[in-house]
Amino acid sequence: MTQIPPLPRRRSFGCGVAAxxxxxxGIVPTAIVFVLAATADPNYGWLVFLTLPLEVLFGGIALVLGVIGLAFARADGGGYAxxxxxxxxxxxxxxxxxAFLWGG
Known part of the structure; x- marks a missing residue:
C-alpha cells in the first residue's frame, strides 16, 4: 500500500485572499461615495465621513493579513501573489x- 502525499500548505493563499x-x-464603499458625489449630487460627499473610518479599519486589517500571508509564503515556499x-x-x-489627514 502506498502512502498518500500530504497536501501542500495553503496558509499564504488563505491569508492573501482574506486580505x-x-x-x-473597505475600498468599494468609499469609491461609490466618490462616484456619487462627482456625478449624481455633490451632497453625497458627506458620506465620506462615514466610509473613511471603515476604509482605514479594513485597510489596516488587510495590510496585517497580507504581511502574515507573506510570512507564511516565505515559510512554506508557496506563492506570493x-x-x-x-x-x-x-x-x-x-x-x-x-491624504485627508495631511491636507493633500
Missing part, C-alpha cells in the same frame, strides 16, 4: 485617509 477581500470591502495583492490593497485603502 484582498477585506481591503475591497495573493498576499502581495492583499498587502498592496491594504496600503491603497490607507492612502485616502493619509
Amino acid at each position: 484582498t477581500v477585506v481591503a475591497l470591502v 495573493w498576499p502581495v495583492v492583499g498587502a498592496v490593497l491594504g496600503v491603497v485603502a490607507l492612502l485616502p485617509a493619509a
Whole structure:
C-alpha cells in the first residue's frame, strides 16, 4: 500500500485572499461615495465621513493579513501573489485617509 502525499500548505493563499477581500470591502464603499458625489449630487460627499473610518479599519486589517500571508509564503515556499495583492490593497485603502489627514 502506498502512502498518500500530504497536501501542500495553503496558509499564504488563505491569508492573501482574506486580505484582498477585506481591503475591497473597505475600498468599494468609499469609491461609490466618490462616484456619487462627482456625478449624481455633490451632497453625497458627506458620506465620506462615514466610509473613511471603515476604509482605514479594513485597510489596516488587510495590510496585517497580507504581511502574515507573506510570512507564511516565505515559510512554506508557496506563492506570493495573493498576499502581495492583499498587502498592496491594504496600503491603497490607507492612502485616502493619509491624504485627508495631511491636507493633500
